[in-house]
Amino acid sequence: MEETYERACYIERLGLFGCIQCGKCTAGCPLNYLTPFNIRKMVYDVLNSSGEDIASEKHEIWQCTTCSTCSSRCPKQIEPRDVIINLRSILVEDGNIPPQIRDVLKSITINYNPWRLGKEQRAEWCKGLELKDASEADLLYYVGCTPAFDPRLQKVAQAVVKALRKAKVDFGTLGVEEVCCGSEIRRLGDIWSFDALREANTEIFNGYDNIKQIVTTSPHCYNTFKNEYPGLKPEVMHYTQFVSSLIDRGQLVLAKDYRKKVTYHDPCFLGKQNKIYEEPRNILRSVPGIEFVEFDRNRESSLCCEGGGGRMWIEIEDVKERLANIRVRDARDMGVDIIAVACPFCLLTLEDAVKSNDLEGKVQVMDIMEIVAKTLT
Amino acid sequence: MAAKKIGVYICHCGVNIAATVDIEELKRFAATLPRVKSVQNYMYVCSDPGQELIRKDIKEKGLNRIVVAACSPRMHEPTFRNVLKSAGLNPYCLEITNIREQCSWVHHDRHTATEKAKGLLAASVAKAALLEPLEEHEVGVTPTAMVIGGGIAGIQAALDIADTGFKVYLVEKEASIGGHMMQLDKTFPTLDCSACILTPKMADVKNHPNIELLAYSEVIEVKGFVGNFKVTVKKKPRYVIESICNACGQCSPYCPIEIDDAFNERLAKTKALYIPFPQAIPATYVIDPQSCRYLRDKSCRQCEQVCKELQAINLDQKEELVELDIGTIIVATGFDIFDPRQKPELGYGKYENVITGLEFERLVSASGPNQGDIKINGKKPKDVVFVQCVGSRDQTVGNEYCSRVCCMYTAKHAHLVREKLPDAHITIFYIDIRAFGKGFEQFYDRVRGERVYYRRGNVSEIYKKGDKLMVRAEDTLMGKAVEVAADLVVLAVGMEPSKSAKELGKILKLSNSPDKFFLEAHPKLRPVDTGSDGVFLAGCCQGPKDIPDTVAQASAAAAKAVIPLAHGTVKTEAMVSVVQAEACRGCGFCVEACPYAAITLEEKKVRGKKKIVATVNEVLCKSCGACAASCLSGAIQQKSFTDEQILSMIAVIGKKY
Structure with a gap:
């Protein structure tokens, strides 16, 4: 095998010589519940043959949701997830990618969103709400692409606005000037476009001296701002952290009864990757009348919904089951009315699973903020 | 003063130095340095023929200062001092140039490494010319030892x-006393009953005329130095008088408060007035102050009524401080098991049929809460799964090390399951099997032959499916994930240093290695010594060990601890600090800087005038040099590290040669 400089660099950077092939990554991988996807073997293959060959041979690299269960559990603290992103990068650089991914990457660079919708439509969701501009507020509400464009998720963004207003938070938005955070494009392997988005966003955020905090709707935006944007000045929070503290301080009072049996599905980008487990639960437990129950698989053991890592735009073939199906059927067996989520992708994938499992009217999927909005007077 | 004649001896250290430093070039250079009368090189200067080179030169060429360019002085300074002494030279007329750790081991380029070695050597030669002979003094030794920790390590060392x-x-x-070994059922690989081999030793401790047992006690302060420690021990109140209690046990059933039974790993309950286990030494009951009703709110004194005749119960007992004169100390504080709640994916604390290896020991022990019946919720498990490496070899919890006992204790557990549940399906998930000790590989072979399924893979998660647990791992030899159903999962938890030893480490000024266990003075040649003279290590406080290694190390520590006691005297430091009274301002900076409390301010007559001056207790001084560095007027000088000597080194070290 040819030992190129690039190859030596990424093997060193990813720490692949540290791998003891214990398989903890593979057995914890949510994908591996459905497909033979074997991240442990992938690490071994990448270490022992050239990355270019592997990238073009292994089509399953597009199955990974980048949920990071592998990385979080690896006893030698190598990053198997980054091996996948690295392989994807090789294919992106060669232009050797499936057409639907090419379309997403193209849309982000043209429209600054992955949904192939014009950037001028980005503020449609808040029409008539008369939100402040970012230049006039202490706090920036970063809506994110999916809540801005997806009709279902727009309701979540509107619920966030309702709660922030109720709590008299001085916040503004960027309107049509908001730009994709780049989380998904980076995970799809286009690290070059990600760098461009990061520079653009950093310039925008750091340009407003008045903005002290950024609150995001999506854990994906939160994660990338928090962990992949060095030099960002404002403090970044996910809305669950911010709203939980508003409730604790008595600034937001959930007044109305909401007599439902609710469970909570931990998003991987909030839980496993950022260890935010308690704040969403704190919000739900503050809802009067709610009966809160846990999935058996919760927190660090939560099951991925398959919405991350670009998987919103990638169908995997020859797979009958979906993890979201397992999740909604578990919820049905627990007898819950509502699966609460705190992530746009989780909401879409789980709602889809409710439909395909004929559970409409039995189990409902709601964002935590939608529940909060219902309890506000 | 006789003219200084310096000899330089350059060590190759095999290839350790010679591969990176050009010895011939260094030798040529050394010969050009002032006062150098002899230069020699040798493969291993520390060996007997190497030492002989030096001795011969001293005698034949009349050398009076010796420079050895070799490894760190931490390694062989004492060796070479003895060489000088045996040749009739004062041992402090020696200077070591470290061209290994500080040169050859840390550089790649031969040319620059050689240049650096020249600088280091020139500095040593400059200093050697200024070295003065020094005298060591001797002080007496208290002929008493102390062992801290009463597990198998402490018991063996004390005996x-x-x-x-x-x-x-x-x-x-x-x-x-008894420690964790007392909790074990059988011991690998020989399957001796743990209690049967331990309890006689515990009885020996009790009966030995030379051992004084201070149970339920903690060391809270240590002052002094090797041979002359003053140790303060806090005796916690038992509320039961040790000299009267005959362990009849009549009191306990009348105690109204139940508490978790720590000896049985909280699998059972005991009373707030309890004896840890029937064979306890001392055979005395004790009252748990956190839960005793009287000690909390003065509302109950039932036990006193029961023990009316003997009057062994004293609910007003107070803690007692005892100060002891001690010559040497052995630390044997052992280990705590890893808390598997830090690995939430394994479900410990969430599922009651996921237990630790130590809990399994109590479960399977004839003296345990189930009398040795392996039962969970009254039912015998059909499928038993063992998970190796829980909290070991795992950087996510900060434990990079292998705990060395889990592979074998799990094999033993599997054997015990097979013995008691002949039809059970037994699976062991492992990463690597480390069967390195005497008889280990044979034991591993034997257990595999007992229909135990060893599957290579690190368990990633455990979750509930119906009334079974699913243990999910990749069988890496098959290359696919597998799920094994289990009624009982035993986690092979690793070892961590005892939490309570942290404070003791500070009291004794012990260092820790990166794994957080106590650091030995040298990993190979001084494995039971520590950086604190007169303090030795035994057992798992130094690193994970099995019982045979622990016992061997305990005996080694005992032998080492006895040396100063048997010798009767210890030498004090010769390179102590001295105060030049005229220059001293009496400011006391040095008093604060001294970590050994060796300096005091005293009123003295200096040139007929009374003034306050710093005074060094040469017995306490450990020649660290902190005082000399802190002294603003240069009044304190450390012998062999005087300002003049150090400046002479600085003057030449940076020169281009």
């Missing part, structure tokens, strides 16, 4: 010291 005829105090923080 060995006591057998040499010296008195030894054994301090144990719990109510009984």
Whole structure:
């Protein structure tokens, strides 16, 4: 095998010589519940043959949701997830990618969103709400692409606005000037476009001296701002952290009864990757009348919904089951009315699973903020 | 003063130095340095023929200062001092140039490494010319040892010291000695019953005329130095008088408060007035102050009524501080098991049929809460799964090390399951099997032959499916994930240093290695010594060990601890600090800087005038040099590290040669 400089660099950077092939990554991988996807073997293959060959041979690299269960559990603290992103990068650089991914990457660079919708439509969701501009507020509400464009998720963004207003938070938005955070494009392997988005966003955020905090709707935006944007000045929070503290301080009072049996599905980008487990639960437990129950698989053991890592735009073939199906059927067996989520992708994938499992009217999927909005007077 | 004649001896250290430093070039250079009368090189200067080169030169060429360019002085300074002494030269006329750790080991380029070695050597030669002969003094030794920790390591060390005829105090923080070994059922690979081999030793401790046991006690302060420690021990109140209680046990059933039974790993309950286990030494009951009703709110004194005749119960007992004169100390504080709640994916604390290896020991022990029946919720498990490496070899919890006992104790557990549940399906998930000790590989072979399925893979998660647990791992030899159903999962938890040892480490000024266990003075040649003279290590406080290694190390520590006691005297530092009274301002900076409390401010007559001057207690001084560095007027000088000597080194070290 040819030992190129690039190859030596990424093997060193990813720490692949540290791998003891214990398989903890593979057995914890949510994908591996459905497909033979074997991240442990992938690490071994990448270490022992050239990355270019592997990238073009292994089509399953597009199955990974980048949920990071592998990385979080690896006893030698190598990053198997980054091996996948690295392989994807090789294919992106060669232009050797499936057409639907090419379309997403193209849309982000043209429209600054992955949904192939014009950037001028980005503020449609808040029409008539008369939100402040970012230049006039202490706090920036970063809506994110999916809540801005997806009709279902727009309701979540509107619920966030309702709660922030109720709590008299001085916040503004960027309107049509908001730009994709780049989380998904980076995970799809286009690290070059990600760098461009990061520079653009950093310039925008750091340009407003008045903005002290950024609150995001999506854990994906939160994660990338928090962990992949060095030099960002404002403090970044996910809305669950911010709203939980508003409730604790008595600034937001959930007044109305909401007599439902609710469970909570931990998003991987909030839980496993950022260890935010308690704040969403704190919000739900503050809802009067709610009966809160846990999935058996919760927190660090939560099951991925398959919405991350670009998987919103990638169908995997020859797979009958979906993890979201397992999740909604578990919820049905627990007898819950509502699966609460705190992530746009989780909401879409789980709602889809409710439909395909004929559970409409039995189990409902709601964002935590939608529940909060219902309890506000 | 005789003219200085310096000899330089350059060591190759095999290839350790010679591969990176050009020895011939260094030798040529050394010969050009002032006052150097002899230069020699040798493959291993520390060996006997190497030492002989130096001795011969001293005698034949009349050398009076010696420079050895070799490894760190931490390694062989004492060796070469003895060489000088044996040739009739004062041992402090020696200077070591470290061209290994500080040169050849840390550089790649031969040319620049050689240049650096020249600088280092020139500095040493400059200093050597200024070295003065120094005298060591001797002080007496208190012929008594102390062992801290009463597990198998402490017990063995105490017994060995006591057998040499010296008195030894054994301090144990719990109510009984015995430690973790007492909790074990059988021991690998020989399957001896743990209690059967331990309890006689515990009885020996009790009966040995030279051992004084201080159970339920903690060391809270240590002052002094090797041979002359002053140790303060806190004896916690048992509320039961040790000299009266005959362990009849009549009191306990009348105690109204139930508490978790720590000896049985909280699998059972005991009373707030309890004895840890029937064979406890001392055989005395104890009252748990956190839960006793009287000690909390003065509302109950039932036990006193029961023990009316003997009057062994004293609910007003107070803690007692005892100050002891001690010559040497052995630390044997052992380990805590890893808390598997830090690995939430394994479900410990969430599923009651996921237990630790130590809990399994109690479950399977005839003296345990189930009398040795392996039952969970009253039912015998059909499928038993063992998970190796829980909290070991795992950087996510900060434990990079292998705990060395789990592979074998799990094999033993599997054997015990097979013995008691002949039809059980037994699976062991492992990463690597480390069967390195005497008889281990044979035991591993034997257990595999007992229909135990060893599957290579690190368990990633455990979750509930119906009334079974699913243990999910990749069988890496099959290359696919597998799920094994289990009624009982045993986690092979690793070892961590005892939490309570942290404070003791500070008291004794012990260092820790990166794994957080206590650091030995040298990993190979001084494995039971520490950086603190007169303090030795035994057992798992130094790193994970099995019982045979622990016992061997305990005997080694005992032998080492006895040396100063048997010798009767210890040498004090010769390179102590001295105060030039005229220059001293009496500011006391040095008093604060001294970590050994060796300096005091005293009123003295200096040139007929009374003034306050710093005064060094040469017995306490450990020649660290902190005082000299802190002194603003240069009044304190450390012998062999005087300002003049150091400046002479600086003057030449940076020169281009």
